[in-house]
Amino acid sequence: MEQHDGWLLADLFQALGRRRDGAPEPGEPDSALEQLIASCEVLMSDVGEASMRAVAARALAAYGELDDDGRRAFFAHVTRTYDVDADQVRSAFHRWETARQAGSHGEAELVRLFDAVEPARQQLLRRMNHAPGATPALVDMRADLRRLMRDRPELRPLDHDFLHLLTSWFNRGFLRMAEVTPDSPPDLHTHLLQHERVHPMADHEELRRRLQPADRRIFAFFHPATGDMPLVFVEVALVRGLPRHIAPLLDPGPEIDPASADTAALYSINNALDGLAGVSFGSFLIKQVIEQVGEQLPHLTQFATLSPIPGFRRWLLEQAPHEPELERLAAELETSAGTCALAPPDLERMRSLLLPVLARYIARERRDDGRPVDAVARFHLGNGATAWELNWPANTSPEAWEQSYGAMVNYRYEPDRLERQHEEFVRRRTVAVGGPLQDVLPETEPPRPHATEPGSEKGTP
Known part of the structure; x- marks a missing residue:
């Protein structure tokens, strides 16, 4: 039986590989990309459990042989070929809507609608996960996708599928x-x-x-x-x-x-x-x-x-042209050669100017969804922590200067307040502020243009 399955798979791979436009001539080996695409077709066909495991392993092995151009081509192929079927979605929705109008809850039709709106890409990834050691390999595959899709926005639906599945697998x-x-x-x-x-x-x-x-x-x-x-x-x-x-x-x-x-x-x-x-x-x-x-x-x-404030410098430079006070502060910070070059009196004067702006950035500046623009602030405040104290200068490294002119912030985790503050943040976008940071936070929110979110930062808060 195992020998028969092997012959069946070999014949199927051969047939799939040869019927492609531009496939190699008979006798020439298929490229890794062709083997991978053929493997995906086999995985999405009526294939048994044992064969699925073998084909998935072959697919991941072929993927491992691809260079970045091959991976881009593979991701584009999967995104395009295994998308939702618009006609099936429309038909399933029409059946569900008809059942509801007829007075039925339409449970069966709703299940069919759920099945129709799920891209076939997700089923392909699930079947790839049958290979030995597949889950870490698929995590690495998504890392490749995220790196390569920066200039290929059409690949974002595939990343969404990866995220949907990985969130479930790694709950x-x-x-x-x-x-x-x-x-x-x-x-x-x-x-x-x-x-x-x-x-x-x-x-x-x-x-x-x-x-x-x-x-x-x-x-x-x-x-x-x-x-x-x-x-x-x-x-x-x-x-x-x-x-x-x-x-x-x-x-x-x-x-x-x-x-x-x-x-x-x-x-x-x-x-x-x-x-x-x-x-x-x-x-x-x-x-x-x-x-x-x-x-x-x-x-x-x-x-x-003791957390970094990775988006502050970029935000300040973006906002400076719109507010004279911020423009003067940014100009002085940009022309200084770092905090080591400032005399103590200048440090104190600069601190008195900088801390209220840092507090505003963390506690007041928001994205369209009402959450803070700073990624690290979103993370800790979303956990229920309290923005507590600003520190400057706290990190004299060149990287910290590029991020926030060397500023850092303490978020306090008070166990008896975490759940309540988390709920307040999620439900009402309430930012918990206390301690010295509250003392330097401007009383009124200054008028400003829409705050744009800085780009993604290296690392995790």
Whole structure:
């Protein structure tokens, strides 16, 4: 039987490959792209479970041989060929509407309508997932798609299909949180090094400084399909008081006794798989980390971040031509050579001008959907955190200057307020503000042109 299935598959691949326009002459091997397209046709035909597994494996192997041009061609083919059938959608909708007008609830017709409006691409991806090790391969495939579709907007429907399926496959019920330790597998350590984008690490020695001391922790979410490869990870420092500068958290220095700490600072949160962008794990991980660290160290009095403000500089330069005060502030910041070049009196004067504008940017500036324009603010405020304190200068790296002139912000996570503030944010777009940030927030919202959202930033808040 297995031999018969093998012959059947070989004949089917041969037939599919040869009947294409421009296919190789008989006797010549099919290209990887042709094999992949043929595999997809087989997967979408009436094929048995065992054969589906073999064909899916062949499809993923062929995909792995493609260069970027071949991948673009494959994505375009899938997007076009396995789209919804407009006639079927219209027909299914008409049957459902007719049933409702006749006084029926039309449950059966509604199910058929749901089936009709789902693109065949989603079924193709599900069937590809039958191959051994397919789920991580499909996550990588989506990472390729996201990279290659930046100048190909017609591929966005396929990305939406990937996101729809991956959100289901990687839902919270399948995730397992674990602490990463110096004894964790070396491949896991290497993965953290490669995917730390908020505060990149140069080598394993730098990673050791974030793992080894008693006042440092790293936690990650894992999924059965990815084994020891984390989906998202968060780095924690046990400190005294809210951190206001990033250097003490990253640079070598004396560790403190965890028993003397009063604050758990979550200073870096990273998605570790580019193909899972848009699948929300970070909020669950943060809340679980807070719960676990709080149980381990019940004397801690506060949990907070020291977060970047990645879109601020771009926003300021876009808004400056419309508001004279912002234009003067932007001009002074742009002509300075960084905070190191400013004398203490100039720093204080600049801080008094900059902090209210930063507060406005985080708490007042909104997108069309009513949520903050800053991606990191959306993430933490959407989790129910409170925008608490602005810090400048907090990060003197060139990258931080490019993002926010070196400014950072503390978001406080107060366990007894998270759920209520999350609901207020989701339902009413209410931004929770407190502490020193509230004190510098302008009382009235200044008139301004529509605030545009900055482009996507590297890394994850």
